[in-house]
Amino acid sequence: MKNSLLSSSPIRLALLASALAVSSVLAGPDIPNGNMIEGEETPFGWSKPWQSKEDAAEPAKLTLDKEEFVSEPASLKLTSNSETGQVSTQLVVTESPEGTVAAETFTVSGQVKFSGNSTGIAVVAITGLGPDWKQTFRKDLTSARNAGSKWTSFSTPVTLPDGLKRVLIEVSIVEGEGTVWVDDLKTED
Numbered sequence: 008m009k010n011s012l013l014s015s016s017p018i019r020l021a022l023l024a025s026a027l028a029v030s031s032v033l034a035g036p037d038i039p040n041g042n043m044i045e046g047e048e049t050p051f052g053w054s055k056p057w058q059s060k061e062d063a064a065e066p067a068k069l070t071l072d073k074e075e076f077v078s079e080p081a082s083l084k085l086t087s088n089s090e091t092g093q094v095s096t097q098l099v100v101t102e103s104p105e106g107t108v109a110a111e112t113f114t115v116s117g118q119v120k121f122s123g124n125s126t127g128i129a130v131v132a133i134t135g136l137g138p139d140w141k142q143t144f145r146k147d148l149t150s151a152r153n154a155g156s157k158w159t160s161f162s163t164p165v166t167l168p169d170g171l172k173r174v175l176i177e178v179s180i181v182e183g184e185g186t187v188w189v190d191d192l193k194t195e196d
């Protein structure tokens with residue numbers, strides 16, 4: 008009895024309404040751990056690397072790199088080799104199993120650096136899973152070649168379609184071998 012009175016009190020409803028109003032004007036979903044602060048061996052939240060050749064003696068490697076980064080204390084580092092083929096790792100940015108991630112437009116920015124052979128390309132993309140958890144949305148945010156292997160920044164507008172169940176950021180190396188570093192991922196207006 009006491010609980011039900013509390014839960015429907017005008018003050019509580021007013022607080023709830025203002026919280027919803029604030030959340031509806033935020034620009035894009037936050038990217039969790041975008042500065043690669045959390046984690047021990049690997050950056051927290053990022054998946055075990057997928058690789059196109061499954062039985063490599065020396066598998067693709069994902070690490071939290073505490074020596075090479077843009078912002079302290081670390082960056083994400085993903086390495087492919089001749090045995091792994093293409094590799095990728097993913098981070099869940101936001102999800103709603105009912106398929107109600109709202110359509111919205113925002114900008115994703117970050118820093119990327121690739122060091123590898125001449126054919127290698129590192130790609131950072133945003134993807135979305137729709138009905139049946141199938142990928143129905145993908146946009147490349149940036150790609151990087153071995154151009155002096157320097158950090159380069161990107162800032163890319165994204166418009167998410169309606170009805171996604173899950174939104175992810177994907178870091179991959181395609182068409183060659185090397186190491187990609189990513190840091191300072193964030194969304195803004």
Ligand SMILES: [Ca+2]
Pocket residue numbers: 042043044076077078079080081082190191
């Ligand atoms: Ca960092």
